[in-house]
Amino acid sequence: MSIIEAAPRGDTDLAVRTEGLVKTFGEHRAVDGIDLRIRPGEIFGVLGPNGAGKTTMLRMLATLLKIDAGRAEVFGVDVAGNPHVIRQLVGVTGQYASVDESLTARENLWLFGRLQGIASPRARSIAAELLGQFGLEEAADKPIAQFSGGMRRRLDLAASLITRPPLIFLDEPTTGLDPRTRGQMWDTIRYLVADGCTVLLTTQYLDEADQLADRVAVIDHGRKVAEGTPDELKIAVGNSTLQLLLADPDEVSAASEVVRRVLGSDPVLSPERGRLNVALDQADLAADVLIALRTAGVSITSVSVAKPSLDEVFLALTGHGTDDDSSTEENR
Amino acid sequence: MIAPGREAVRAADRVAAARRHVSMGETISQTMTMAWRTLKKMRRNPEQFFDVALQPILFTAMFAFIFGGAIAGDVQSYLPLMIPGILAQTVLTTCMATGTQLREDMEKGVFDRFKSLPIARIAPLAGPMVADLLRYTIAATLTFAMGLVMGYRPGGGAVGVLAAILLAIFTGWSLAWIFTWIGTIARSAQAVQGFSMMILFPLTFLSNAFVPIETLPGWLAAFVRINPVSHLVTAARDLANSALVSGEVAWTILACLIVIAIFAPLSVRSYKRHM
Numbered sequence: 001m002s003i004i005e006a007a008p009r010g011d012t013d014l015a016v017r018t019e020g021l022v023k024t025f026g027e028h029r030a031v032d033g034i035d036l037r038i039r040p041g042e043i044f045g046v047l048g049p050n051g052a053g054k055t056t057m058l059r060m061l062a063t064l065l066k067i068d069a070g071r072a073e074v075f076g077v078d079v080a081g082n083p084h085v086i087r088q089l090v091g092v093t094g095q096y097a098s099v100d101e102s103l104t105a106r107e108n109l110w111l112f113g114r115l116q117g118i119a120s121p122r123a124r125s126i127a128a129e130l131l132g133q134f135g136l137e138e139a140a141d142k143p144i145a146q147f148s149g150g151m152r153r154r155l156d157l158a159a160s161l162i163t164r165p166p167l168i169f170l171d172e173p174t175t176g177l178d179p180r181t182r183g184q185m186w187d188t189i190r191y192l193v194a195d196g197c198t199v200l201l202t203t204q205y206l207d208e209a210d211q212l213a214d215r216v217a218v219i220d221h222g223r224k225v226a227e228g229t230p231d232e233l234k235i236a237v238g239n240s241t242l243q244l245l246l247a248d249p250d251e252v253s254a255a256s257e258v259v260r261r262v263l264g265s266d267p268v269l270s271p272e273r274g275r276l277n278v279a280l281d282q283a284d285l286a287a288d289v290l291i292a293l294r295t296a297g298v299s300i301t302s303v304s305v306a307k308p309s310l311d312e313v314f315l316a317l318t319g320h321g322t323d324d325d326s327s328t329e330e331n332r
Numbered sequence: 333m334i335a336p337g338r339e340a341v342r343a344a345d346r347v348a349a350a351r352r353h354v355s356m357g358e359t360i361s362q363t364m365t366m367a368w369r370t371l372k373k374m375r376r377n378p379e380q381f382f383d384v385a386l387q388p389i390l391f392t393a394m395f396a397f398i399f400g401g402a403i404a405g406d407v408q409s410y411l412p413l414m415i416p417g418i419l420a421q422t423v424l425t426t427c428m429a430t431g432t433q434l435r436e437d438m439e440k441g442v443f444d445r446f447k448s449l450p451i452a453r454i455a456p457l458a459g460p461m462v463a464d465l466l467r468y469t470i471a472a473t474l475t476f477a478m479g480l481v482m483g484y485r486p487g488g489g490a491v492g493v494l495a496a497i498l499l500a501i502f503t504g505w506s507l508a509w510i511f512t513w514i515g516t517i518a519r520s521a522q523a524v525q526g527f528s529m530m531i532l533f534p535l536t537f538l539s540n541a542f543v544p545i546e547t548l549p550g551w552l553a554a555f556v557r558i559n560p561v562s563h564l565v566t567a568a569r570d571l572a573n574s575a576l577v578s579g580e581v582a583w584t585i586l587a588c589l590i591v592i593a594i595f596a597p598l599s600v601r602s603y604k605r606h607m
Binding site: 015040062063064075076077082084085087088089090092094096098099100101102103107111112114115116117159164165166167195196197198 | 340341342343344346347350351352353354358361362365366368369372373376377440441442443444445446447448449450451455
């Protein structure tokens, strides 16, 4: 075998490695210098609001978009230099089902198997096996136009698994799914990892990242603003959040002062006037804050204690919320 | 939900086993699989065949009765001149649909998956074109069938007619690369349609398809003589009417090969850039 024909030497210490990854659309830097290290066999979550650059980053890693600057490797193989090799190593499931609407589920799986060089009878048996595993046997020969959103997603994921690629990209796999279907999708993703695969998934839901991911990177405006295990991220945000709406918005600074005195940390001001979010290590501390506010004479219109949402993660990590972010995105 | 116990996926083995390039054999097999997909779609949407089926029937009858008397004296003597012209026009219109349908297809989610698969970049473009051979065959056959019904008796016999049909199919398939390229650069299917019309009309009407070149002013005759459609029409006339393989056949094939050599690489390039 000549050196030129030899397969690229795979450094399988890392499933994905990016350095200073950049994608620009005109003036807009959709992905602005992202470094990632994803270990084989882990589920890595990329958390961020709409327009943060998650999908763009995934599409670059999947050879669907050109990398404008920086470097990306999948199992040690350079993505920009060996797109054909990368396409054999990566299975991609997009945000929108990328299956053929005019074919049946069975025909779709057979088609994608054949295209990847699997002999017809084998492609047929793999299709049947996957249809069974994903609970699609009954609908196997119906047009996809009749499929529900959840069924399409399952078929889409099944189509990505035909050749059992070692790395799987899932772009918001459960956005828009009902809770039951969501749970099923989570089980499938966990199984993939048990099978030896590495999974890179993007999500807008903190609880999804919490449930599934071993490690999470938080992305905002094309930059990585935080990385760690879900537990580490939650500690940064607090285990729960006390949300306060002040009767008089002008008392915000007085209220902040009280919170600082009681908890030793600053509250996060919400874009909405007079609203404060206070990160709490324990929900019990809410009472202390409320009593202190009453003593200081700060009056409150509404109070709630909630689990931290993605919004709080963003408020805590970036100082602005997800709504705020998507509105600036639209104004560009 | 999935039964465990399978052999685990090993990344290092996969990297080692990965192929670096798509071979010629793989490209052909992938193109044929893509053609299968297009044929399946055609079978489920038979309305796609309306233009292919109606145009030869309608145009043959219409043009014969409108132009027949004026150009050739009567309908019967116009048919040998006109049928090869309609043949060329029909396959050209058919290959325009190739570009429009490719554009529509490319906007669907499934093309995202095609791009993410380790397959030859040309396969999603060439597959539908192979399937379209069926459309050309239907269109060309119907044109001659309609001619026969109207009293056309080709002097070249069955062999001559078959050769003319084959040449027309090959020409249609080759010229379809132009429209495929337009399909990959245009913003919408409507844009493809409009742009293709602008190419198609001068090509078909500024040819000898319906009128003898001698009747045209000099500057127009000059263009008509170099128009590849004129070569196809003349070649098809010689084949169908007198079973004569003239030099026009060679010119037609040469023109087709040049079109493929230019527009197939252009199409693949612009398809890749779409990613």
